[in-house]
Amino acid sequence: MHRESADTVPQGPNQPCPSSTQSHVATTLLPAARQSLFDHAVGTDPPAERTGQRQRLSTEEATRWADSFDVLLSHKYGLAAFRAFLKTEFSEENLEFWLACEDFKKTRSAAKLASKAQRIFEEFIDVQAPREVNIDFQTRELTRRNMQEPSLSCFDQAQGKVHSLMEKDSYPRFLRSKIYTDLLSQTQRRLS
Template sequence: MCKGLATLPATCLKSAKDIKHKISFLLQKQESQEVDHKQTKETKNEDAAKRMPTAADVEKWKESFSCVMNSETGRSVFSSFLRSEFSQENMHFWLACEDFKNTPTCKLDKKAKFIYKQYVAEGSPNEVNLDAATREETCENVTSASPSCFDEAQRRIYILMEKDSYRRFLHSKLILDLSQATRKKDKKSGSHTADIRQELAGGA
């Protein structure tokens, strides 16, 4: 140790060491946060790339509504279209019903009431368009919840999306842009398109 430091009181040396340790800790924490942020960003970009459809995907979706609904990417793209029409609650409800079917028995009652209050009850925050008879039937089903208590309501909303929204989806700017972008990308490199990520994220 140099003479200058040796002449300092022990308390000063301890304080200096403490400050050094704190600075070192903060620098390590900052580096760790930067790495985590970078990894998170890279993961999101990879996930987004996986979700982007190919030209074959888009052509398949044009064949039938079931092709859209049986594809995770198809449901995501269709949800973007529904969002542009302010009717995304239909997809949210359908997905909630799918998830509900796999709910453990001990949680059925609580989850059924939540879905009913969220989507089915009159004046609910995300009320879906159901006829009075189906709404009443669903209300009765929820009182003795079972995995199938939303089946009829879910079927009605599926038909509504298929007969109404899907037809407009086929002629929408979103699907037309996707068709053109994916064809160009597939011809060029065979990779997924990223040309309209922003449109998919914010709605058509």
């Protein structure tokens, strides 16, 4: 959920700020996160870390992120770049919820299923949850009913709504963002 306050001055990474300062936030509040992402993705990290078998991001791979939202989510550097972008918009809870649901679907232990489902519900779905995602009342209530007998599909509708919201709203802005364009530029510079 995008939060903004026109009369709030950014005090730190957890304070809301007006959306008009997005590029300012991206360059001032998150420089370490952005630089770390760039370092790992384009291979400009310190020599000691380069000795491993680190895969570098190519311009072609980064360009493919614009093909579809699912291509972006399926690439580890794409996911990291999108997460960094969502942090600038104070809406990373959407991606964190989607990822929690993906992890939840891999649960094989019946004993863990109910406790994991409860944790996800309390963190993201419940009214006034600490990281409440923006879903409609009907989806929230369906998910609440699903919690009576949790299954691997109990979050499917809510996850689908959040995926659609990110794809239609955040993803196009990400593709126009300084984070993405800078990353593309850095991959291109490395090739020249």
